[in-house]
Amino acid sequence: MPRRKLDPLPSVAFQILLALADNSLHGYAIMRQVEDQTEGRKRLGPATLYGSIQTLLEAGLIEDVDAPDTDDSGSERRRYYGITGAGRKIARDEAEGLARVLRVARVKKILRGEYV
Amino acid sequence: MSDRLLSGLLALYPAQFRREFGAECVRLLRDRFRDERGVMARTRLCADVLNDLIFGLPRLYAPARRALVSPATPQVCGSIFRLAEEERPSLAALMCAVALSVAGFGCTMGWFANARHAREVGFMRQAKMQPEINKFHRPSLRLASFSAVQQPASAPAPSVAPHVRDATAAMVDAINTHSVVMFGETHANKQEYAWLCSLVRDPAFHARVDDIVVEFGNSLYQKSVDRWIAGEDVPIEQVQKAWRNVVGAVGPVSPVYAEFYHAVRQANRMSGSHKVRLLLGDPYADWEKTKDAEDLGPFVAHRDEWYAQVVEDEVLPKSHRALLIMGAGHFRRANGPGLIEQKLRALGADPYLVVFGTNVVGAYDDVDPRFDSWKTPAIVGLAGNWVGDLPATPVLTGGMGPASALKMAAAADAMLYVGPRDSLTAVNVPASELENSDYGKEINRRLMIQMGRTMTFTLPAETPQFQRPAPQQAATGSVQHLPQPQAPKSMHDPLPPRPPLQ
Numbered sequence: 382m383p384r385r386k387l388d389p390l391p392s393v394a395f396q397i398l399l400a401l402a403d404n405s406l407h408g409y410a411i412m413r414q415v416e417d418q419t420e421g422r423k424r425l426g427p428a429t430l431y432g433s434i435q436t437l438l439e440a441g442l443i444e445d446v447d448a449p450d451t452d453d454s455g456s457e458r459r460r461y462y463g464i465t466g467a468g469r470k471i472a473r474d475e476a477e478g479l480a481r482v483l484r485v486a487r488v489k490k491i492l493r494g495e496y497v
Numbered sequence: 498m499s500d501r502l503l504s505g506l507l508a509l510y511p512a513q514f515r516r517e518f519g520a521e522c523v524r525l526l527r528d529r530f531r532d533e534r535g536v537m538a539r540t541r542l543c544a545d546v547l548n549d550l551i552f553g554l555p556r557l558y559a560p561a562r563r564a565l566v567s568p569a570t571p572q573v574c575g576s577i578f579r580l581a582e583e584e585r586p587s588l589a590a591l592m593c594a595v596a597l598s599v600a601g602f603g604c605t606m607g608w609f610a611n612a613r614h615a616r617e618v619g620f621m622r623q624a625k626m627q628p629e630i631n632k633f634h635r636p637s638l639r640l641a642s643f644s645a646v647q648q649p650a651s652a653p654a655p656s657v658a659p660h661v662r663d664a665t666a667a668m669v670d671a672i673n674t675h676s677v678v679m680f681g682e683t684h685a686n687k688q689e690y691a692w693l694c695s696l697v698r699d700p701a702f703h704a705r706v707d708d709i710v711v712e713f714g715n716s717l718y719q720k721s722v723d724r725w726i727a728g729e730d731v732p733i734e735q736v737q738k739a740w741r742n743v744v745g746a747v748g749p750v751s752p753v754y755a756e757f758y759h760a761v762r763q764a765n766r767m768s769g770s771h772k773v774r775l776l777l778g779d780p781y782a783d784w785e786k787t788k789d790a791e792d793l794g795p796f797v798a799h800r801d802e803w804y805a806q807v808v809e810d811e812v813l814p815k816s817h818r819a820l821l822i823m824g825a826g827h828f829r830r831a832n833g834p835g836l837i838e839q840k841l842r843a844l845g846a847d848p849y850l851v852v853f854g855t856n857v858v859g860a861y862d863d864v865d866p867r868f869d870s871w872k873t874p875a876i877v878g879l880a881g882n883w884v885g886d887l888p889a890t891p892v893l894t895g896g897m898g899p900a901s902a903l904k905m906a907a908a909a910d911a912m913l914y915v916g917p918r919d920s921l922t923a924v925n926v927p928a929s930e931l932e933n934s935d936y937g938k939e940i941n942r943r944l945m946i947q948m949g950r951t952m953t954f955t956l957p958a959e960t961p962q963f964q965r966p967a968p969q970q971a972a973t974g975s976v977q978h979l980p981q982p983q984a985p986k987s988m989h990d991p992l993p994p995r996p997p998l999q
Binding site: 407408409412424425426427428429430431432434435438439445459460 | 506510514517518521522524525526528529541545546548549550552553554556557657658660662663666670
């Protein structure tokens with residue numbers, strides 16, 4: 382049952398999709414956004430970040446997009462990445478899966494407080 | 498800090514990954530170093546880098562990963578991530594990573610030692626310091642060179658889609674990660690040279706490249722071109738000798754080359770202090786003194802050697818970044834690198850090779866529809882995707898040459914695609930500008946010396962780049978076909994001493 386091993390989406394890939402959900406970002410901004418989303422628990426190094434970006438690009442879950450007008454990187458042009466429709470769907474599926482897990486955790490009284 | 502450290506770290510990554518994301522990785526680390534100050538923040542940064550080397554790097558080397566990549570379905574997509582993230586690295590990979598990490602840790606300590614200096618210098622001054630910085634790049638370039646030549650390309654996976662990138666952005670990244678970028682062109686192509694002209698005018702590219710070495714420039718006229726490219730007033734009749742008097746051109750020289758010279762000059766005028774130098778890579782034959790084929794022999798025979806010599810003399814010792822432009826036949830790899838690339842690699846350079854390609858994958862009518870969705874001009878890397886698995890000769894020649902065992906991935910690192918084969922046009926000097934003109938008479942004098950024949954000027958300003966081969970073409974073509982003259986004996990002679998530059 383290989384599919385079972387593949388589910389859920391790995392956390393780094395999921396975090397990158399979440400980071401791109403409302404904005405196109407360059408690599409460094411993605412790293413910072415993921416750091417914020419995880420309250421500083423995940424700071425992605427180059428191999429992890431760009432390895433995941435490469436995989437997401439090849440899977441068609443994110444894509445290269447033009448730099449926004451606000452880009453001030455000057456002569457050192459940055460690559461910007463945006464989420465695709467397929468990426469948004471996978472991120473939504475993953476979030477819904479996590480929400481189901483949290484509902485169960487709450488029923489079982491494993492999860493304390495009003496986190497969700 | 499040390500561009501030396503960044504380059505050293507970058508050399509640890511797989512070559513394909515480095516080509517695609519090397520510049521981005523360097524920028525990420527620079528940004529973090531800039532923003533994370535103080536002992537605690539820097540210590541955490543070092544720990545992050547080490548952590549990434551130990552756990553992130555082995556995954557990039559996972560051999561099966563690329564082959565299983567497919568964008569098709571969520572199920573397959575999942576398999577990508579399992580391989581990329583969840584599969585445990587092998588013991589060998591972990592041991593390798595630990596060894597690399599020790600080296601990385603040593604570099605990191607050096608980073609701390611250099612931190613004060615780095616702050617003083619500032620990353621924003623990199624452009625001004627490029628010659629000095631590039632000196633530090635050299636050892637890592639040798640490492641990268643080794644990996645690029647020795648590592649076999651990953652197994653072709655025909656179903657894997659290439660990453661189609663904007664051509665200019667891809668070239669900016671290439672020149673950021675490779676001090677020498679070679680571009681194998683198709684002669685006289687309008688669409689290709691329109692893009693090349695826009696490339697040299699692109700501020701990001703112009704700021705990074707120091708020299709552009711061209712086949713379509715007689716090095717005898719380097720002095721005049723240097724002055725003119727830098728913005729001085731030089732009579733155009735003197736400057737145009739550079740592109741009109743090349744040994745490699747038989748017949749009228751396409752106007753696209755003059756346009757390229759003008760584009761470089763214009764880009765220099767628009768820029769700040771940084772000026773791009775146009776280096777002329779064709780041998781220094783003096784057509785004005787050439788009387789017969791024996792006068793030309795040594796120059797014709799040593800065109801590639803001289804081109805490499807120009808790069809060796811004018812680019813590498815200065816640790817410059819250079820774009821090399823020459824016909825794709827000179828640059829493309831067959832059984833390994835060509836003569837020029839071999840010489841450059843022997844000198845420690847790590848060239849990145851881009852070649853002009855088309856959507857023809859077999860005989861003349863074998864057009865591949867997969868190219869139709871590409872936004873042009875585009876550049877794609879050739880390793881591990883279906884473009885790299887295409888037969889090289891039809892792609893490179895628009896279907897004019899038969900397929901052989903040579904695949905695109907073995908012929909180059911990347912391919913420029915400017916549009917479907919049947920949309921491509923060659924730019925010619927119109928017949929009206931050649932008939933009864935001094936230039937037309939000189940063309941026929943040169944043709945008689947080189948080929949033993951003259952030509953009738955019939956071409957319009959534009960023609961299809963790759964015309965369907967037709968048996969009757971030989972009878973109706975504009976060239977009067979006569980028996981080929983024997984090769985001059987002087988082709989076995991070395992190049993004569995270089996005369997004073999004009």
